Amino acid sequence: MKIAMFDTHGYDEQSFRAIADEYWHEISYFKPRLMHDTAVLAHGHEVVCPFVNDRLDARVLRDIYDGGTRLVALRSAGYNNVDLEAAADLGITVARVPEYSPHAVAEHAVALVLALDRKIYRSWARVRDWNFSLDGLVGFDLHGKTVGIVGTGRIGQTAARIFHGFGCRVLAYDLRPDPGLIAEIGARYVNAQDLFRESDVISLHIPLTPSTHHMIDAEALATMKPGVFLINTGRGALIDSRALIEALKRGHVGAAGLDVYEEEEGVFFKDLSDRVLQDDVLARLLTFPNVLVTAHQAFLTKEALANIARVTLENVTAFERGEALRTEVRAELVLPTGAQAH
Numbered sequence: 001m002k003i004a005m006f007d008t009h010g011y012d013e014q015s016f017r018a019i020a021d022e023y024w025h026e027i028s029y030f031k032p033r034l035m036h037d038t039a040v041l042a043h044g045h046e047v048v049c050p051f052v053n054d055r056l057d058a059r060v061l062r063d064i065y066d067g068g069t070r071l072v073a074l075r076s077a078g079y080n081n082v083d084l085e086a087a088a089d090l091g092i093t094v095a096r097v098p099e100y101s102p103h104a105v106a107e108h109a110v111a112l113v114l115a116l117d118r119k120i121y122r123s124w125a126r127v128r129d130w131n132f133s134l135d136g137l138v139g140f141d142l143h144g145k146t147v148g149i150v151g152t153g154r155i156g157q158t159a160a161r162i163f164h165g166f167g168c169r170v171l172a173y174d175l176r177p178d179p180g181l182i183a184e185i186g187a188r189y190v191n192a193q194d195l196f197r198e199s200d201v202i203s204l205h206i207p208l209t210p211s212t213h214h215m216i217d218a219e220a221l222a223t224m225k226p227g228v229f230l231i232n233t234g235r236g237a238l239i240d241s242r243a244l245i246e247a248l249k250r251g252h253v254g255a256a257g258l259d260v261y262e263e264e265e266g267v268f269f270k271d272l273s274d275r276v277l278q279d280d281v282l283a284r285l286l287t288f289p290n291v292l293v294t295a296h297q298a299f300l301t302k303e304a305l306a307n308i309a310r311v312t313l314e315n316v317t318a319f320e321r322g323e324a325l326r327t328e329v330r331a332e333l334v335l336p337t338g339a340q341a342h
């Protein structure tokens with residue numbers, strides 16, 4: 001089948017080309033993000049392969065449908081950027097890569113905690129300037145601390161196990177608590193308020209839905225322990241960034257590790273080093289010495305990229321053969337729990 005891949009980077013192309021011979025699909029690698037202005041690139045392709053910052057709203061879906069697209073094969077786990085109801089109305093099938101490496105994302109969340117706690121990025125910069133002083137670099141032992149995992153699906157559970165390995169006490173919050181996690185590492189499920197109140201480190205691993213949008217707002221931040229470390233590798237809009245800035249200015253939040261940002265679309269994945277950053281909220285976040293921002297790279301490991309390529313091409317192959325797609329995302333499957341994307 002003809003596949004139009006959007007927001008393509010060198011690492012995407014490399015991982016797909018590495019296994020392309022095993023499949024007969026023809027891939028067009030497009031650098032632009034998919035949006036109304038670029039949808040024309042997809043014309044003549046039965047499959048569109050977007051990533052997290054491509055926008056598949058009703059208008060774009062109509063555009064690509066008119067151009068012959070019948071399958072949206074997301075090369076991501078999250079699907080909050082797709083209007084699933086509009087896709088269903090048009091008869092476009094949407095598939096994703098539900099699990100490519102929970103380790104990649106969970107390990108990145110832990111890396112953010114360690115880098116912030118032990119101030120690795122600050123010492124790296126200092127030592128390069130031959131400043132070998134230790135003032136201002138005092139961290140804390142992770143051992144014995146309470147870590148709150150918000151969302152104990154694939155990634156959250158993996159993160160919980162790693163923190164458990166460090167000797168942390170794990171609190172968990174999820175709509176569907178998993179008894180297995182309680183038995184395995186002694187995690188204690190609590191409500192969100194108790195998790196916020198008791199945790200030294202909070203790591204977000206829930207999807208972005210209408211009910212989780214700005215889940216971490218001024219009110220939630222105020223209930224957190226002073227000095228709390230807040231880590232977000234989920235989706236940017238789980239956190240109200242302006243409220244976070246206020247909490248950081250007050251010193252209430254001890255550190256923030258952000259792999260995602262609510263307005264990352266059009267900024268992340270791009271080299272803007274010769275431009276003036278137009279997003280004042282992001283610019284302010286980047287001024288804090290206790291905020292570490294990475295540009296949505298938690299997924300970026302060799303293993304994850306290889307799995308993304310493989311599952312995406314399997315999705316396309318199954319669709320071509322008329323087989324049921326195990327990875328299909330449908331509006332009616334997610335709407336009742338409030339898990340529809342927006």
Ligand code: NAD
Nearest residue numbers: 078151152153154155156174175205206207233234298299
């Ligand atoms: P998953 O579906 O396995 O787990 C999500 C968990 O969240 C489930 O246990 C579900 O019950 C729970 N949940 C959903 N809505 C909830 C709510 N309102 N309140 C409490 N719990 C709720 O997903 P996953 O594979 O673990 O991924 C988690 C998220 O991580 C994804 O949705 C995606 O947005 C994000 N992600 C980020 C990256 C990255 O590179 N930064 C990569 C992959 C995934």
